[in-house]
Amino acid sequence: MEPKSIFCVECSGSVLQVIKFLYILLILSCHNIPSYLATELEYKVLENEDEGVFIGNITNDIVSALDTECNSLAYRFMKEMEFFMLKNKSGELYTTKQRIDRETLCPVVFHGRPCTQEVNVVILCANQYLQMVKVKIVILDVNDNTPYFEEEVLELSIPEDAVVGTSFAIDYYFATDKDAGENGIQNYHLQSNENVFGLKDEGTRSIVVLQSLDRETKNLYEMKIMAVDGGTPPLTGTATLLINIQDINDNCPLFNTSEMVVHIPESITFNSVVAHLQAVDADLGPNAEITYSYGNRIRDISRKLFHLDSATGLITFSGNGSPETLPEHKLTILANSPGCAPAIIQITVIILYGSNYNPKLEISYIANQADGVIFLKETTPENTPVALLEMTGRDHYLKGSLYVKGNIPFYLKPYERSGNKHLLVTSRHLDYELENQYKIVIKAEDPRITHELAICLQVTDENDNSPQFHQSSFEISVEENNAPGALLLKVFATDADSGQNGKVAYLLGSDAPTIFSIETFTGVLTVSTSLDRENENLYTFTITAVDHGTPPRKESTIVIIHVLDQNDNIPTFLTDDYTFFIPENFQSHGEIGVINVTDLDAGLNGHVIVSILNGSSIFLMDNTRGILRCNSSVDREKSTMHVFWLEAVDGGQPSLSARAKITVFVLDVNDNPPIVLLPQSNASWLLVPPNTPQGASVAEIYAVDYDTGINAVMTYNIVGRNGPAPHIFGINTATGNITLQEELLHKDYGLYQLLVKVSDLGQPQPLHSTVMVNLFVNETMSNKSYLEALLHSQTLFTEEKQTEPNPCPLMQTLDFPCSPPVIPIAVTMIVVSVIFLTIALYMLLSMKKKTKRKELYKDAQIPLKINLDYYTKDWNDAQL
Structure with a gap:
């Protein structure tokens, strides 16, 4: 006998299809389950691939193993994918025009682990769910980044x-x-x-x-x-x-000569310069400090006549010359430096007495000169001879001192031991930028005459200075979405050289993006396009200043540009339509799912608050963790689905927002026991005529369960019997039909009471109800008073041994075998099927019809002919 529909007449066709679908699932569950149902696919694809690059074929890798004769398979993603495209008919995966950047998807912190993207693909047959496949796509690295x-x-x-x-x-x-x-x-x-x-x-x-x-x-x-x-x-x-x-102290002082002869006149005055010594130490700083001192064997008279400055090496006359004074003095001078043996120079000072002295100073040029002006490059090394000075006259010996006046980078160096020739030599490097002209005055002092010679020297410029920026780096901040061609900053560099050597041009370094440009001679930096902080928030590159010398010299500086954020990005949900499944009686504040919202802006512009738009009190948003939570208990029997909207608002001024639809399906929990609608009470009874053939149905039990799926599948069992021959009646555990098992005899006449237990197959604990079925085996319904007295009297039952509920009650009438090892698999498949069945039923039935369906349950729409077959006191009273 076909199971009775518990839905309204208009929905009976759909329900029958659902039941048939459940039958098919149960039949499949009773056979071997293919292993591919738990298979995951893994494909690999290179990053930066062009649009349309083939990734894999689900049809070849999964569906070919699927035992199906369906000729209209279709495939679709569970959610939209940015980088991958799935062909609906063939199941082939391809790349999209959105190029995959592995470094963006998997930052540096993920090095050493595969970079993967996971997607769920649903396989449909004739628009009916068939299979879901989990596809993992490994993004392979390409060498597209330079160290x-x-x-x-x-x-x-x-x-x-x-x-x-x-x-x-x-x-x-x-x-x-x-x-x-x-x-x-x-x-x-x-x-x-x-x-x-x-x-x-x-x-x-x-x-x-x-x-x-x-x-x-x-x-x-x-x-x-x-x-x-x-x-x-x-x-x-x-x-x-x-x-x-x-530098380390690895050089010692050196004199440029080991001996020197100096002539001074007898009339030399106090504190006049006799000689100026200069030792050289190639080290730097403290390692090059030199002090001067006399040697130990200098006579006391010489020490008194000539004073040696220990810091400068200047020897001056400190006594009075007289004919009694020795005409020649030997001075041994030591140049001392820490950790070094002293450098030694021997100076012979000759005092000229009573000679006819009328010297004349003449010059011979060594360096280039024109019109009496000497020209020296600023790169001329120190100790370079410039001119040769010679004392001429009847007496070639200078009876006084010869020196260069002033603190200028030149000194006199004896050319001959006789002392009448001296070289004018540079004492250090010249620097055009510090001083480019010198007037060199050479003075010869004699007791009777003073002679001076002036020399003009011009220092010529060389390109020995690089351009110098006035700061080591330039750092600025610019708001994104600027106008194209906006001026960012002006850099400036100076070059101490002159002429073309000091003329500066500005160039961008090779690391500068092409959107930036600089004006060659003004140093004005501009950007040709609008900047986007979400694309690039920091630019660092070099600007080089180059002079026009030969060869040119250059110097670079770093430019750092911070792109400031504007609120130009709308918050974005991971999807515009979220779907969640929760069981009824879900715990308060339990986590339903994660709501992923991103905002590419920064700071408050990117700080997003998500709220429930239509003020549902059943759910709430946990913005600290981005989780949707359940705020109160939900009952599937009251509502199988909740639909509401979320709004994400950022903190910008003005703020930007986005919305997403949330659908929460409530999954059934076995919290309703079966309700017996027929018979209506334990006092109801049915007449069984003696001529009822063996195997005929004598009574039917109708029950409903407000749960769904496996929780609403019911079994019927007789758990207690009473009567003349209790075991002549049996029950179909799947349909609740009570049938006559044996041919009725006269000795079998009388009242039979069957205690029937109606149980569901809910998990983890099935629920049940009991009902008393009273059957009166007799030819007529005479003597009702006696029968009612029997019904109200104390009844003793023959208890039947309890057996485990049949795991495949629907198979009982179909003669299909059911293997106990696959029962859990069958139950699992039924539960999964019920989820999709619930969604389909919701699309077919409105909320109004659901309410009507519950009312129909309460009203117990039982066929009139069955109501008339049962006899109860309540029923008879209702007819009066």
């Missing part, structure tokens, strides 16, 4: 006495590569033509000294350090490494 150093110029200091083979760690100078694995940085190289230093990269990166160092020979080494990744072809990032050689 780069955070700093373009790296500096290291090494003492000049470093032993060959000594290492100096530079681990704090590291490069970054956004790529991973083999495409990441594999090694470092040092690029230098001098082979003075090497790079060791064995766990700790360090610079190794390969040759002996001498700061006095070279104090700065410039080379390139290169970071190389393992891609094909490999990409390289470079930075400039500057190694400064630190």
